[in-house]
Amino acid sequence: MNHISSQEKGFRVVTDEEMREVLRVEGLTKHFAIDKRLFGQPRKWVQAVDNVTFGVRGRGTLAIVGESGSGKTTVGRTIARLLKPSSGRILFDGNDIAQIDERSLRGVRKEIQMVFQNPNASLNPRMTVRQLLCEPLIVHQWPKEEHRPRIEELLETVGLPHSYVDRYPHEFSGGQRQRIAIARALAIRPKVIIFDEPVSALDVSVQAQIIQLLDRIQADTGLASIFISHDLSVVRAISDDVVVLYLGKVMEAGPSRELFGSPRHPYTQALISAVPKMHKRKSQDARIVLKGDLPSPANPPSGCRFRTRCWKAQDICATKAPELEGDAKRHFVACHFPN
């Protein structure tokens, strides 16, 4: 993807630190075998993630959006190396961690953490808050005398009273559990945290608390994050950059303001237009309602993957997959007929 770096030159002035990418993903691809047979090659593959490229800027939040099944979680799990990519590069701290072995992964795990959508499933119900927060410290061999102050600090950071330290997860509400999960991910001071739908299961009032919390933590710690979500209004509020996925492929990517301000890909336009607006009067502009459902990722359409639901599709879209091409504002779009 050489054209990306060549395009980057004319970009607006930002601080060096912001500009520097802490994490870069190039041509990331993950295929899952389905319909496995006892012997021989599997008959079918799901192309969950196909040739995805993006960079996460220092102190920044990169959001990955897309419909269910578009491959958001798979991208996240692959970057955290909970899954091994089929191909592509994951550049972190100058190293490609895409294919390194379990032993070298220990160092990576310290720097890249993941928070999952369902805090009930990710917190061991038989461990107290103290034990939950201690575990990563023990695993990564923090000196024992630092455990207690670190736990106090973490609880303070995520806004939980210290008196909760000996309680079990079931004694907490969904929002509080998510705070515990966040504290746990923060414990060993990683450089990057991947949040997989961290607020989707929460009530709006609590969702807002967590969003504000994440923003504050990022400002305080300089953490870079990948924020996976299907909720565009949340993404719009908290992200610096956005990647729009559809059937495992990047449709559009760019700085949040750019992408929401002037979306160029028909799919992004449809997604934004589908969000119900609070004020009827302001939203009278034509609403785009996509027809049909997401096609099966095991059998994606030829050419442009979005073409079966695209109202702009022409003959060429069925035969030739559009390249992801960027402009001077780092705004990338994969469409033969972008806006």
Next chain:
Amino acid sequence: MVPTLSIKDLTVSFGKPGRELLAVNGVTYDVQPGETLGVVGESGSGKSVTLLAALGLLPSPPARISRGSVEFQGRDLARMDAKKVRQIRGKDVGFIFQEPLTSLNPVMTIGDQIAEAIVVHDQNIGWQKARARAVELMSLVGMPDPERLAKQYPHEFSGGMRQRIVIAIAIANNPKLLIADEPTTALDVTVQAQILDVIREAQEKTGAATILVSHDLGVIAQMASKIVVMYAGRVMEAGDAEDVLENPLHPYTAALIECAPTMESELKDIHPIPGQSPSLMEMPSGCPFHPRCRYRQDVCASRVPAYRAIGSDRHVACHFVEETAEGGRLVVPAAIDA
């Protein structure tokens, strides 16, 4: 005009008498023919229990209507015998549920599931005719090639398609009332837009009054003409949807609007409500919102505010909302910064 559904002072409890938990406490609202009423509230606020109890769909025990009435076209369902309520359910009242993936019987073809809704209310029609009508209903809710799809099973369909099937079942008998309980919560936005359109069309074709439950203010703003805001089993505010969203009188409504991110708001415009919704076990005294309310006063913790009319078209349950010439406003000594 007789309201299609009129819920008055409905109180629903779970558990044994004496140690019961009130999931719904004195809820009052109604919906007129042809009108769309939006019910919003956070999870656990009693939106579903109110409607399920009203139509006799809650398992009893443990659920019990301990007070109030539910009038459907003037007849009190809460006091009607179960068999009569059953004749109204599915015929005059259609239901759409939140979980499209699990709301359909996995071992019955979708055509039969739609046809069943017709057959159970019309013994004379016969399955043949009912199946033909099911195919018509399927094309009505926008399913391509309904003849063929009618013979398939639910697992062969996506969430959006299954929700269309559920809608077809709900409107099979041209109901007078359509109840949609978070019909799009489990769906992607693009599919949500499709389903909301289908519901809107179904409502236009049948002329049914509609109650649309959602926790998404945007969905309500798009669909409803009236709104009911629930919190902790009570109605906090009700009125014309546009008015309430533009000019909320109740502190909870205002807070709810301020904490929801929209496609216009910036991060700094999102103001969380501190704390969390109370559980049934530890319901606060007085105004249930007082532990989280910016405007609370001493009286709020001790006295439950009455649910009363403010102006011609608004109802509010807050001690400090006053009627004024322009409608109403909140009058409190000072906001507490939480």
Next chain:
Amino acid sequence: MSGSYLVQRLTGALITLLGVSIFVFLMVKALPGDPARVIAGVDATVEEVARIREELKLDQGLFQQFTTFLGDALTGNLGTSAKSGNPVAAEIAARLPATVQLAVLAIGVATFIGVLFGLFAALRPNSLVDYSLSAFTIGASSMPAFWLGLLLIIVFAVQFQVLPASGKDTWTSWILPTATLAAFSVALIARVTRAAMLEILRQDYIRTARAKGASERRVFIRHGLRNALLPVITVIGLQLGQLIGGAVLTEVVFSWPGIGRLLVEAIFARDFPVIQGVILVYAMMIVLLNLLVDLSYTLLDPRISY
């Protein structure tokens, strides 16, 4: 269902049967006692025993013995009974119908009563029916088949003398063996039906059915039962081994002329060819029934397609 799935399942079944035949073959080899001597009789000469040993090819290598055994078995030749001198296949063929008839009847009765019981218990959880069901379940499943059989004989045949204690001559002689064999399965099926039904009744689609205005009976039968049958069939499939064990004991207790009793008689007589033959037939029955259970899923549950 695709043809390839059937082929795959059948291959699996054949591999299982091959395994069983190896096991049966080796088991008999490992048993104490010399088959040749048993056949020849106690006062046979050393020459006679050697001749029989040669006839039975007992002097050949183990692998060769096995291939001969397998080849014979495949052509329906299971050897000759050491006790009666008749072909084993013929002895089994004579006894098999009685076993199959009893088993089919018992399973049929057990399924019918069990499902009915389970349904009632699920309809009214924590009611009298429900409690009596649990009591009966615990009683029936903690009582071995021979013990229950003996009890029934004592009560109905000895004490009241209303039913015959053995044989299969009149229709009345079917009652006690069927009851004994069915009892265990009734309890199990009822319990599973109850649990499955209570689980199913919590499902969202049951609420949908009620929201349609369907009557409680329709909700129960059309939407509940059909879905609840899946786990019931699974459990029956899993319990086949125990069921067959129960069948053997039942046949012994009631002198039922089936292959179960044949097996026990053969064991006492150290009649190895018959033992081998009967175990092979049992194995075949289990494999076949498992296959049927698997295939019945595809009929009952459209989500399962192979």
